[in-house]
Structures are given as C-alpha cells and as structure tokens.
Amino acid sequence: MAAKISAHDEVESNRRAPTATVDWHMAVRTSHKLIRPEPLMSSYTRDQVRRELVELSAFAEGPVREVTGLADGLPVPQASILDRAGWAAAAAESLADLTGGSFHKRPKGLIAGRVSGAQAGAVLGFLSNAILGQYDPFAEGGGSLLLVAPNIVATERAMKVSPRDFRTWVCLxxxxxxxxxxxxxxMADYMRELVDVMGTETKQQWTKVAPRLAAAVQKNRRNEQENDDLFDRGIIALALAAQPPEQRDAMMKLIILGTVLEGHAEHVMDAAGPTVVPTVDHIRRVFDQRRQRQQSPLQWIVRTLLGIDAKMAQYVQGKKFVDAVVSAVGMDKFNAIWTSPETLPTPAEIREPMAWVARVHG
Structure with a gap:
C-alpha cells in the first residue's frame, strides 16, 4: 500500500526539487576572480584577529541577550571567521539551498546555468569585498554566524578607530x-516560504510590466530627492513595480521582515554599545559618515542595482520604528513582534509605529 503524501510534504518536495538553473560552482569561481586583494597582515596578526573575533562574538551574546530579553539559556555557537573567498563560497552554498537548487548538482541547462552562475558570482564577488558579517539562518546543520575578518580590518583601518572597539561593535x-x-x-521557515513564492514562474507579459517600471523610475527619481521612504528607493521601487500581485506581496513581507531585523540590530548596538564599547559614539559617527559619503556615478549604479542603498534605508527606517516602539512601551512589549508573521508590522505601521502598538497591544 502506497504511503499517503500530505499537502505539506508535496509542497516541501517541490521546493526542494533542484529546478534552479544556476551553476553555483561557476558562481564561486566568478566571485573569486572579482575579489580585491585583502589588507596586508602578517600571519600572526591574521591569527590574532581571528581569535579575537571568536572571543568577541561569544562575549557579545551577553549584552545582546540582556538588552533584548531573547534567547535566555540557549547555547552560544562559535562564529565562523572567513576571508572574502570563504564568505562568497558559503553564501553561494546557502543561496543554492534557499532557492531550491543544489550546490553539488549541475543544472540541466548547462549554458544557461553557467550564464546565471556568472551573474550570481559577479554579485557575490562585489559583496565579498565589503560585507563585514552575516548571520546565515539557512547554513547546513543550522544557522551560522559569519564574520569576514579582512573586511573588518580594512574598515577599522580606513575609519581610524579602535580595532577592539570596532570589532565588538560589529559583533553586537x-x-x-x-x-x-x-x-x-x-522565522527561517517563513523566509523560505516567501522566497519560494517570489521564485514562482509567471507568464506576465512585458507589455504589462514595462509601464509600471517606467512609472516607478520616474517616481523614484522624484522621491529619492524628496524623502528617504524605504519603499520608494531604487531597486525596491523597481522590483515591486515589476512583480505580479502574489510575488509583490511576498517581496513586501520580506522587506518588512528585513527592516525589522536590521532596525532591531541597530537599536541593540546603540543600547548595548555604551557599556561595552568605550568609543561607541565616535565609531557610530564615523560609520554613518561613511554610509552617506558621495559616490561616483558607477558606484551609485552598482549599489542601486544590488539594493545596497535600499538596505541602508532599511537600517534607518527600521531603527526609527524600533526606537519609537521601545521608547513608548518598552522592550518586553516590543518583543511581541517575534510572536508570528501576523505580529510583524505592515508597511503603514513601519512608517507609523504607534499604529503597530495600537493593533498588537490594544
């Protein structure tokens, strides 16, 4: 007698089917060709940086848990300290799993797979030169905290700040x-579900997409000069305009979740920082200046296409939301946000935090 397959099992099976057309090995090879030379360090200094980042990432867990009231009693896994090439490879493997493909299997469409692999690798290569750290909830064997040592060292040198203080601040x-x-x-399963929806193929006609894109470009040019609203910025505005309703809704929910996560992390950095990072005010001021500095036209294009400027807007708008809610009702009541997808804010509530408070807490 055949085993009965539940609807959940069927959906999960479809999600896991390696239907993606990205050659992730090609992505890794391409990314490695685009990685810039890392900052000069002796082998002793390189090892010292790695040891200190492992130490500080474990140390930071204490003040973070104290400020947030979350994860009390849970184990503290050791962070992975990577170079740029290591981060690109780890990110490729995680993305392969997240998008329903396989890092270890070649896609059926060899040529298409290599083209898309090269494109993905170009993005990973660009990001690997700048990303300081990342928590990967989809890493094999469970979530993994990744810290990119050469980028942390390069940034602290460029900013001329205390290395230990900056490393602690990043770890927070x-x-x-x-x-x-x-x-x-x-939360990780929720993110997977939204990514799955966004990856669903549609037969939307270009004649319907093009007018929305054109309108979004015009609106974006005006709004980036007039305000910093997250949903009117660069790649987010364009991507939302191009999506059919179901995918647009999923993308909006991912943006909201990312905004809450980044804003909450920024709030915690500022709340915990003064007690464990003596020069936190100086680091925050210099770091924010780096975020806002002038860019060349080429830099602006690349950052816009990759959504980096939109991510900066997430930091700003998310922190405003978290700061306002915590100031009004305290961290314990803010933590109701982690209850379920239904307690995450809506786009309107991200802009009006007290509307979220009224809906969730009455």
Whole structure:
C-alpha cells in the first residue's frame, strides 16, 4: 500500500526539487576572480584577529541577550571567521539551498546555468569585498554566524578607530541577528516560504510590466530627492513595480521582515554599545559618515542595482520604528513582534509605529 503524501510534504518536495538553473560552482569561481586583494597582515596578526573575533562574538551574546530579553539559556555557537573567498563560497552554498537548487548538482541547462552562475558570482564577488558579517539562518546543520575578518580590518583601518572597539561593535550587530533567529524558530521557515513564492514562474507579459517600471523610475527619481521612504528607493521601487500581485506581496513581507531585523540590530548596538564599547559614539559617527559619503556615478549604479542603498534605508527606517516602539512601551512589549508573521508590522505601521502598538497591544 502506497504511503499517503500530505499537502505539506508535496509542497516541501517541490521546493526542494533542484529546478534552479544556476551553476553555483561557476558562481564561486566568478566571485573569486572579482575579489580585491585583502589588507596586508602578517600571519600572526591574521591569527590574532581571528581569535579575537571568536572571543568577541561569544562575549557579545551577553549584552545582546540582556538588552533584548531573547534567547535566555540557549547555547552560544562559535562564529565562523572567513576571508572574502570563504564568505562568497558559503553564501553561494546557502543561496543554492534557499532557492531550491543544489550546490553539488549541475543544472540541466548547462549554458544557461553557467550564464546565471556568472551573474550570481559577479554579485557575490562585489559583496565579498565589503560585507563585514552575516548571520546565515539557512547554513547546513543550522544557522551560522559569519564574520569576514579582512573586511573588518580594512574598515577599522580606513575609519581610524579602535580595532577592539570596532570589532565588538560589529559583533553586537551580527550577534543580534543570531539571537533573533535562535529565539524565533518560525522565522527561517517563513523566509523560505516567501522566497519560494517570489521564485514562482509567471507568464506576465512585458507589455504589462514595462509601464509600471517606467512609472516607478520616474517616481523614484522624484522621491529619492524628496524623502528617504524605504519603499520608494531604487531597486525596491523597481522590483515591486515589476512583480505580479502574489510575488509583490511576498517581496513586501520580506522587506518588512528585513527592516525589522536590521532596525532591531541597530537599536541593540546603540543600547548595548555604551557599556561595552568605550568609543561607541565616535565609531557610530564615523560609520554613518561613511554610509552617506558621495559616490561616483558607477558606484551609485552598482549599489542601486544590488539594493545596497535600499538596505541602508532599511537600517534607518527600521531603527526609527524600533526606537519609537521601545521608547513608548518598552522592550518586553516590543518583543511581541517575534510572536508570528501576523505580529510583524505592515508597511503603514513601519512608517507609523504607534499604529503597530495600537493593533498588537490594544
């Protein structure tokens, strides 16, 4: 007698089917060709940086848990300290799993797979030169905290700040993401579901997409000069305009979740920072200046296409939301946000935090 297959099992099976057309090995090879030379360090200094980042990422768990009230009693996994090439490879493997493909299997469409692999690799290569750290909730064997040592060293040197203070400050942000996911088991699956919806093929006609894109470009040019609203910025405005309703809704929910996660991490950095990072005010001021500095036209194009400027807007708008809610009702009541997808804010509530408070707390 054949075993009965549940609807959930069928959906999960379809999600896991390696239907993606990305050659992830090609992506990794391409990314490695685009990685810039790392900052000069002796082998002793390189090892010292790695040891200190492992130490500080464990240390940061204490103040983060104290500020957030989350993850009390849960174990503290050791962070992975990577170079740029290591981060690109780890990110490729995680993305392969997240998008329903396989890092270890070649896609059926060999040529298409290599083209898309090269495109993905170009993005990973660009990001690997800048990303300081990342919590990967989809890493094999469970979530993993990744810290990119050469980028942290390059940034602290460029900013001329205390290395230990800056490393602690970075760890506060990234460890907050680890705490968020550790304390909220539903969140990784929720993200997977939204990514699955966004990856669904549609037969939308270009004649319907093009007018929306054109309108979004015009609106975006005006709004980036007039305000910093998250949903009117660069790649987000364009991507939302191009999506059919179901995918647009999923993308909006992902943006909201990312905004809450980044804003919460920024809030925790500022709340915990003064007690554990003596020069936190100086680091925050210099770091924010780096975020806002002038860019060349080429830099602006690349950052816009990759959504980096939109991510900066997530930091700003998310922090405003979290700061306002915590100031009004305290961290304990803010933590109701982690209850379920239904307690996450709506786009309107991200702009009006007290509307979220009224809906969730009455």
């Amino acid at each position: 942000h990234e460890v907050t993401h680890r705490v968020q996911f550790s304390a909220t088991p539903w």
